[in-house]
Amino acid sequence: MTALARGKAVPAAALAALSLTLGLTATACTNSGSSGGSSTAAAANNTAAAQQVANPTSSAGPACTYQTYGGGVPQLNIADGKTVVGFSQSESTSNPFRATETKSIEEQAKSLGVKLIERNANADVNAQNSQIQDMIAQGAQVLIVAPENSAGLGPALAAAKAKKIPVLTIDRTVTGTACSDFIAFIGSNFYGQAQIAADDLAQATGSSAKVAILSGTPGNNVSTDRTNGFTDQLKAKHPSMTVVASQTANFDETDGQKVMEQLLQAHPEINAVYAENDEMALGAIQAITAAGKTPGKDVKIVSIDGIQQAVQDVAGGKIFADIETNPRFGPLAFQSLQNFYGSAGVQQKVIIKDNHFTSANAQSALSGGLVY
Numbered sequence: 001m002t003a004l005a006r007g008k009a010v011p012a013a014a015l016a017a018l019s020l021t022l023g024l025t026a027t028a029c030t031n032s033g034s035s036g037g038s039s040t041a042a043a044a045n046n047t048a049a050a051q052q053v054a055n056p057t058s059s060a061g062p063a064c065t066y067q068t069y070g071g072g073v074p075q076l077n078i079a080d081g082k083t084v085v086g087f088s089q090s091e092s093t094s095n096p097f098r099a100t101e102t103k104s105i106e107e108q109a110k111s112l113g114v115k116l117i118e119r120n121a122n123a124d125v126n127a128q129n130s131q132i133q134d135m136i137a138q139g140a141q142v143l144i145v146a147p148e149n150s151a152g153l154g155p156a157l158a159a160a161k162a163k164k165i166p167v168l169t170i171d172r173t174v175t176g177t178a179c180s181d182f183i184a185f186i187g188s189n190f191y192g193q194a195q196i197a198a199d200d201l202a203q204a205t206g207s208s209a210k211v212a213i214l215s216g217t218p219g220n221n222v223s224t225d226r227t228n229g230f231t232d233q234l235k236a237k238h239p240s241m242t243v244v245a246s247q248t249a250n251f252d253e254t255d256g257q258k259v260m261e262q263l264l265q266a267h268p269e270i271n272a273v274y275a276e277n278d279e280m281a282l283g284a285i286q287a288i289t290a291a292g293k294t295p296g297k298d299v300k301i302v303s304i305d306g307i308q309q310a311v312q313d314v315a316g317g318k319i320f321a322d323i324e325t326n327p328r329f330g331p332l333a334f335q336s337l338q339n340f341y342g343s344a345g346v347q348q349k350v351i352i353k354d355n356h357f358t359s360a361n362a363q364s365a366l367s368g369g370l371v372y
Contacts, residue, residue, distance in 0.1 A: 063345025064179035066166070073164040076141055078338050081113035085337075086140030088132050089120045090148040090172070091251075095279065096307040098146075100372040101171065101327035105144060108330030123217075125152035132156035136163055144333050145182075147172045149219035157181050168336060168346075170329045173221045178348040183340055186332055186350045190222050193323045194229025194276075196356060197302045200321040201272055202238040204300040209272035212263045213246035214256055214280040223248075226276040226304060244270060249280045256283025264291045275303040278310035278322065285318055296320065306357060311371045315362040322362075324355040327372060 066073050076083050087109075093099040102118075109116040117135045121128035125148040132143065136159055143160060145167055147153055153174050160167050167174075167182045176182055201211065213230065216223030227246070234241045245263045249255040256275065260283060264270060273288075275281035281303035285295045293299055295318040303310055306324030313319040329352075336346045357365055365371050 062179075063347055064183050064340060065343070065345040066341050068179055068345075069166050069183060069340070070161055070164065070180050073166055074141075076341050078114060078142075078334060078341060079112045082115070084115045084117060084139050084141050085109060086117045086119070086132070086135035086138075086143045088128055088135065088143065088145045089118065090128060090146045091123045092120065095251075096309075096372060097277075097305055097325065097327045101146065101329055104328040104330035105333065106330075108334045112334060114334070121148050123148060125149050129153060129156040133159045136160060136165060141165060142337060143167045144170060144329075144337075145174070146170050147174050147220065149217065150221045150224075151175045151219060166340065168333060168340075170333055171222075171325075171327070184336065184346045184348055184350060186329060186336060187352060188325045188354050189351050190225035191229035193304050193325070193354065194226040195233040196323050197226075197274055197304060197321070198230045198233035198238060198241075200323075200358075201274055201300060201302045202234075202241055204302065204320040205241070205272050207238050208240040209300070210242055210244045210267070210269045211272045211274060212260070212267065212270045213243055214249045214259060214273065214275045214284060215246060216248065216251040216276045216280075218248055223251075223276060230274055241272075249275075249283065251277045251279055253279040253283040256280030257286045258283070260284040260287035261290070264288070264293075271299055273299055273301045275301065277325075278303050278305040278307045281310055281319060281322075282313075285313065306355060306371060308366070308371045311357050311362050311366055314357050314359065315366060317359070320358075322357040324357065326352045326354050 066075050087105050089098060089102055091098050093102050106116065117138055117140050119131035119135060121131055128148050132145065133156055135143065143165060147169060150173050157167060157174065157176055161181060169182050169185050171187045173185045174182055178184055201209065213227065215227050231243065234243065244267045247259050247263065249259040256279060264287060273284050275284055281301055284301060288295045288299050295301055301319045302321050303319055304323045304325060306322050310319055310322050314322050332350065336350065340346045355365065
């Protein structure tokens with residue numbers, strides 16, 4: 001799948017140097033947005049990010065097109081300046097992942113002349129159902145949805161299907177059938193991320209530790225996959241690693257701090273933490289410090305998402321490793337819609353490439369502007 005060209009291209013030599021640092025394929029790509037820092041760093045960030053989403057892996061099987069989706073839907077020209085796209089964000093943009101994801105969708109829509117209707121459910125699946133139906137009433141012709149949870153959007157999907165409005169899901173899956181209830185899923189390999197996290201924590205602790213898991217919001221595939229991938233990997237490869245406690249902290253920093261405080265009181269032997277996202281990891285760091293222990297020394301931490309503060313903590317030694325979840329869906333989401341309404345079609349699952357931040361590359365990633 002090819003990324004949509006936007007802005008100025010970064011010199012291939014500069015991209016190659018940054019790509020080699022993080023183990024990416026060093027091929028020239030185009031700018032896809034900015035997340036701050038110097039112009040050089042921002043350009044490198046945008047280019048590397050675009051490269052990752054431009055070269056995803058797709059599942060096998062027949063591609064979904066507007067002709068095959070739910071028995072057929074009206075054809076659209078996404079870039080004709082008239083198409084109305086609804087974007088449903090699941091959570092507050094105070095979360096860096098959600099902010100970057102939203103910005104990426106907005107910028108790509110603007111570059112194509114798409115009329116974008118936006119709603120934010122603020123972690124309320126009932127509100128998301130209502131908002132999606134409201135966007136349909138407001139004239140949305142196709143929907144991009146970041147689901148709050150996997151099983152709760154049945155009413156919204158049914159309403160969209162009844163109106164022959166296709167739904168493209170990003171970053172979390174939904175219950176239903178691809179090319180019938182939704183076009184496809186675009187996102188990360190959450191189970192694979194968790195396997196890497198398990199290996200990282202084993203490396204940090206010499207494969208022998210008392211582990212606490214801070215799990216994400218119940219009811220969505222991200223939390224389920226990140227829990228199962230981690231525990232399955234421990235059983236298969238690191239049997240001396242013992243999970244002494246596992247509790248949800250709802251992907252939230254404040255909850256992460258509170259839950260970690262409780263777990264340390266109940267299980268003072270905990271010397272390793274697996275946080276299923278960076279917000280919870282940052283909360284855990286506060287709780288560990290308040291308990292008179294040193295994060296990164298007394299308690300080893302591995303996390304997932306790759307937000308700037310967490311990668312800074314990897315560079316500073318508080319977090320052992322962090323697996324990125326790439327939030328820059330805009331170019332790939334709109335390219336997927338163009339393919340859907342064209343002849344190429346879209347595969348059932350499109351998996352984005354993610355970075356893996358460790359002490360060996362965290363500082364160079366931060367300096368190079370590769371972190372959101």
